[in-house]
Amino acid sequence: MEAAFHRRFILQLALGLIALLGLAVLLNRAANPYCLFATDWLPAKSKPETFTHLRLVKAMQVRHVKPQAVILGSSRAETGLSPEHAGWKARPAYNLGLSDARLYEIKSYFEFACSQAQVKQAMLLLDFTAFLPGGRNSPDFSEERLQGFSAEDYLLGLCSWDATSGSLNTLLGRQGEKSYLANGSRDVSVENARVKAKGGALRAFLAYEKRFMTAGTAPTHLDEEAQQVFRDILAVARRHSVDLRLAVAPVHARYLEMLDRCGQAALFEEWKKWITAEVEKEAVDSKQSAFPLLDFSGYNEFTTEPVPEKGLATYYLESSHFTQALGDKLLDRLFSDEAPATPGAFGFRMSSAQMEAHLTAIREARERYHRERAEELASLPQPQ
Template structure:
């Protein structure tokens, strides 16, 4: 009996030590216990649990402004930007998050935060794409996503509470958590991504890639990935025959309507894709759908005009047309690679949204009066830069148009 008592006592002591260590190091950025430079200020493992952390951290942060979107917004819109003027801002954007996940998480935070009065949301063309055949298929109700138990708004009962308790406990009491804590200590000062207390993801890993592989590797990898995901898949956001929209428009419209009823200001914006990204879409025959997507977004916004506006930062500018320093190991001024822009360009987006005026001739407030001008400008941009795009392809030694066939 004495042996069992000692065994259980030792077990409890070990569990207590592990949980205390995991709480203090906080490798996933869940608790933001005291931060000690050189020990736990950088949290390399935070990206491994981002959808867990941001489900809980968002409401606990009690923001007055919420940033919503995918990885573009997560890595470029800093919650501590001067335009927020000491307002509590949380960046709940997440890599790979589609429209439903983005809006579900946002609703949960908004529902838990009565003082939240503004939402900044990045809308991404790829998030609205579906296979064209889907429009002719019988419409069936989609299965509930497997993350809903994390959101009390959707799962208020005991099942949800137990799921949340189990998930949170795993961050404190698990061996995985302890291993992540040890790695966190040894990776302080390394060039690694780390999510901060207000949700911003510092993408320092790009620096490491640039140092060892150069800018070519980043551009080739991203352009090849886009080509694989889009080529020969018959994707669209709108059925050209019937005018039917992809379901994501309805999800967004419902979200905007809900926020309008709560008198929450919403600022939607289209990200500044690098010109090479836009040319790849054009090579894949997707430019007209990309433009139609902007038109449909504007229609959705017009339906909720009282509290919603839409900005487009993908038009012609010195920023999206930044030359790629092929063969270099240095970072570009405004971009990491074709799909992800740097936080200094994100700063200019936030300045335009805050003032309502385009900063450095960058960005357009989309309305019915200017949408055709924006459309014409996009076609001119592609025409004027086509030679540059072909030169970039040749200098990177890739041929995007024939990529899929060669693999």
């Protein structure tokens, strides 16, 4: 008799388990928190889990959207560059920037996008720090995912506690750590709200700069692996006939000061010379015109924007991340047919022939910036 109770218990336990796991799978399919599927059964305003599963979500969105134009880079690209800009002639355009990405991850996602659709236009926002030694691929980066069907992604996306709590967050309309739009860009209003919550632009600048200055010892050379990956990115673009445009990120002048104080200013110039030479070498090797490479770093009316003590800056969230107001100007310049900018100016098209003139112009602008903003620069944190 007792054995019958135990047998029935096992049966009830098994049925209960199947029912509850089935419910979890249904909920996760309905809310679709990681965009595993192109459509949501229960549409929500936003996907708050995007940031915590960024590489999964963006890979899936590339599969669904099949973009013909992509923005490549790190969080600076995600934050400041819009796929809605008129310069993107190929549509749909998608912001494939990946927060805290190594160059290898950027290359892998570029190749992945090219494998999913005929990518006609692309821009790569170049970040000096991505060329420095150290760093690892993000824990949520997966080669398997980019090479085909990843069973693990579907298992974790449909039948895991992460996904279940993510579905609840999605359906309840909770705010994620960062907020993303369907086109892959970060939601500007949420970014601005974060700056306000920190106490305004100056506090946000100082908080970022303090972190930067305590990040550890400054590298003295470029990373050879990253250099090779950069060459690979150019090769991918050439192989797929992508109209690739390269831009050195328009970091704030305070960021350049930090590089200088950390002893990286010379390496930053070396890096510009190196990427320029590589772009030119690739053009010679492929017997085609070089990919445009424009420098948006330096000292100009945008990058030297005074930092307001209260409220928001127009062009920057902090010294590294810029707003879409500046991103739009960058894209205007990148896609324009206007006369080329003069050396040192915002959006100067770099070439080895004019490199010295360009760097000299930036150094002179820096001298002026030092003279005019001595008081402001005194507040910059010192390296530790």
